[in-house]
Amino acid sequence: MAITAINAGVTGLNAAERALGNSANAVANLNTQGFQPAQAVFQENTPAGSGVTLSLxxxxxxxxxxxxxxxxxxxxxxxxxxxxxxxxxxxxxQAADQNLGTLIDIKA
Structure with a gap:
């Protein structure tokens, strides 16, 4: 369960990073004639709770x-x-990592 939470968190990190980069690109091209910024669209992975993906x-x-x-x-x-x-x-x-560490300590 903790591994799944880590994976969900990491996909969230990646999606947020890409979306932030897309937004930065739009701001950087604020004065570019004819520039149309891409729209970031987040989608939940299947099965539910396993992470998120981003499409532009x-x-x-x-x-x-x-x-x-x-x-x-x-x-x-x-x-x-x-x-x-x-x-x-x-x-x-971070929370999933701490929980995983606690589980490993309990098993040891």
Missing amino acids: RGQQLSQADAPSATNLATETTNSLVYKAQFDLSAKVV
Whole structure:
């Protein structure tokens, strides 16, 4: 059970890291004409509780003379959410690691 929790936490860490990178890319291209930021979509793995995956909905370039479609307020909010998700996933891994250590100590 602790191994499953560690795996779920690690997939959460990876998904949050990729989403944060996507948000950073959108902010970096704020002034790029025609830039369309990708949208991060989180999905629960099957079976339920075994982790999460992230897919990025494609970037479609609009006309070169159109302004960037990046919304700075949205990306700032997303960055804060992804950071919180990363921190919480790290706490899941830490708690599962401590529980696993306790189980090993009890067995020994």
